[in-house]
Amino acid sequence: MKNKPTSSQHFRRFVLGAVSAAAMMAGTLASAQEPVQPIKAHRVTEPAKVELGKKLFFDPRLSRSGFISCNSCHNLSMGGSDNIRTSIGDKWQKGPINSPTVLNSSLNLAQFWDGRAKNLREQAGGPIANPGEMAFTHDLAVDMLRSIPQYVAEFKSVFGSNKLTIEEVTAAIAAFEETLVTPHARFDRWLEGDTKAISAQELRGYQLFKNSGCVACHNGVNFGGASFQKMGLVEPYKTDNPAEGRAAVTGNDAERFSFKVPTLRNVELTYPYFHDGAADTLAQAVDTMGRIQLGKKFSKSENADIVAFLKTLTGEQPKLVLPILPPSSDATRRPQPFE
């Protein structure tokens, strides 16, 4: 066993490999030499579909109680998350896992902490029918929409058919979610060549982030979202949360406790952190990551530098006009918040 490299040695090689591969891609732009890239603003090609998706995202009538909308747990006034450890669902049920942000989620390789939905369309049907979240059914959701003449007309003009199906509902929600990207973060401006966009401390933080190996997992345009990685690579992560991670999807025991690497964009807004929501502050999250993923104990000032850098990843938040929802008709099923 003596010659067998430990997982942390393996990992260091992997980090060095990733960093030098990035360096080899050096081009003319400063950012071409970096393992992370700026985000591009989203260009809307189907505005009517996006508008409809926005209404659905904010419509609590897609839940049994008539009280919970997508925005309840992915509050776009709070970084697309709910800022509580685990979400609150139908009848005040305690949710099993922390709500990830919907901001920039279109850039992730898959949806959910364990990646069980391959894209936003597949994802959007889940919460409506999840008994612990919106606790409705797809049929009841579609019936509700069909009972509201303005919705019927809007679906018809967007999709060109009278059917009004759950597939149309999820397609419209996904089209809206694709607009929720957050370009022009100060750090992106730095990547694009504006050397004054970040302070000396923030730059030190980025260098530490890069040189310590955080970028091996948090890389690319979303500073994450591109792979599944073990939580507790060097040292086990202790939690009461029963989530198994990727193994629950693939059945592969080696992927137990592997989770989708979360994006670090807007991370200043999306506390608390980790799938169990156990880290209340960025300082705690950075300390835990250093210890259990890299076997590294950051000093107080190193930790503060990395935290300062992470706060430069807050981008321009989506500018939304609050949608006014069409009223229920006499035929619309009434909400059942207490039964």
Ligand code: HEC
């Ligand atoms: C009761 C709270 C709640 C409601 C309501 C809710 N979500 Fe979520 N959402 C969550 C939680 C918790 C997760 C993580 C679940 C997991 O990974 O197992 C999640 C995950 C997601 C993700 C995946 C993000 C990523 O990076 O993996 C997207 C996208 C999303 N929700 C969109 C929606 C949409 C669209 C709706 C409305 C149709 C909605 N959610 C309703 C709590 C909620």
Ligand code: HEC
């Ligand atoms: C081996 C891959 C890996 C490395 C290296 C790594 N991370 Fe992570 N990071 C993850 C994974 C996976 C998660 C989600 C874990 C979970 O919640 O179970 C995560 C979560 C986070 C979160 C919480 C984000 C959220 O929204 O909940 C922060 C902040 C973070 N990492 C920062 C860092 C920093 C800073 C470093 C370097 C000191 C680092 N990470 C190194 C894989 C990694």
